[in-house]
Amino acid sequence: MAETYDRTRGDTGNIVALEHVNVTIPDQRPATAFYIAGMGFTRDPYVQVGLDNMWVNIGRSQCHLPNGNPQRLRGTIGIVVPDLGELAQRLKKVTPWLKDTQFGFQAHADRIEATCPWGNRFRCHAPSPEFGPAELALAYVEFEVPRGTTEGIARFYREALRATAATEQRGSDALARVEAGASQQLLFRETSDPLPPYDGHHIQIYLADFSGPHRFLIERGLITEESNEHQYRFRDIVDLDSGKPLFTIEHEVRSLRNPLYARPLVNRNPAQTNTAYTRGHDAFRGTY
Ligand SMILES: [Fe+2]
Secondary structure (H helix, E strand, O other), X not given: XXXXXXXXXXXXXXXXXXXXXXXXXXXXXXXXXXXXXXXXXXXXXOOOOOOXXXXXXXXXXXXXXXXXXXXXXXXXXXXXXXXXXXXXXXXXXXXXXXXXXXXXXXXXXXXXXXXXXXXXXXXXXXXXXXXXXXXXXXXXXXXEEEOOOHXXXXXXXXXXXXXXXXXXXXXXXXXXXXXXXXXXXXXXXXXXXXXXXXXXXXXXXXXXXXXXXXHHHHHOOOEEEEEEOOEEEEEEEEOOOOOOEEEEEEEEEEEOOOOOOOOOOOOEOOOOOOOOOOOOOOEOOOOO
């Protein structure tokens, strides 16, 4: 009995995984240039392979891109990539294909900020212990929320979803930090900037205790869809005293018995080309 451990470091809250972000797009061609050729992610080869939707694999998570008017997440999607230098090279290479779109990127010493053809913002980081062991991951989604809402948002996640959530200060901004799996987070950063209206995009999470939050939400009239046995949806994060909405983002909530839970995702090595090819290195070989 020589060694002792801080066992609380192994605790996670009720959200087991942040699996996907869903934004509709009007055209798969620029999406392919940005997400696949530029960002280096992998189109799911098994599901949604037609022209009306595409699923894009990022380690154990995905972006879902059904056809529709362009939607824009009200915040930033945080990604871990194995190599920022190689990412910058790829983004530079796809720039001519995306010249008439909102695409752009800026390389900083510690990260790359990239914007998709329709204005969705991605912040790409190198692997780091703060994001867990993964070298390719959807690490967080950081929403921009009105001033004075983060305490109520953290309380909502703790009491409604039974998640681990707390507030902290990041620079001059208050932030609610919600654990969304072993190494993933939902972040809510207060801003004074006006928010665009909510356009219907969504995130998807898996819950261990699936029925408890459902009971809590249905008692308050917050369930917006009883999708099926393994899934429901809600949109409003509310102040639990007043019932007033603090922020709106549709959550697609699934149980661990959903057949899609933890399905193995194909990830490729984007460094492979026909002219710089290494036999046996087609698959992504890092940790994810
Ligand atoms: Fe979804």
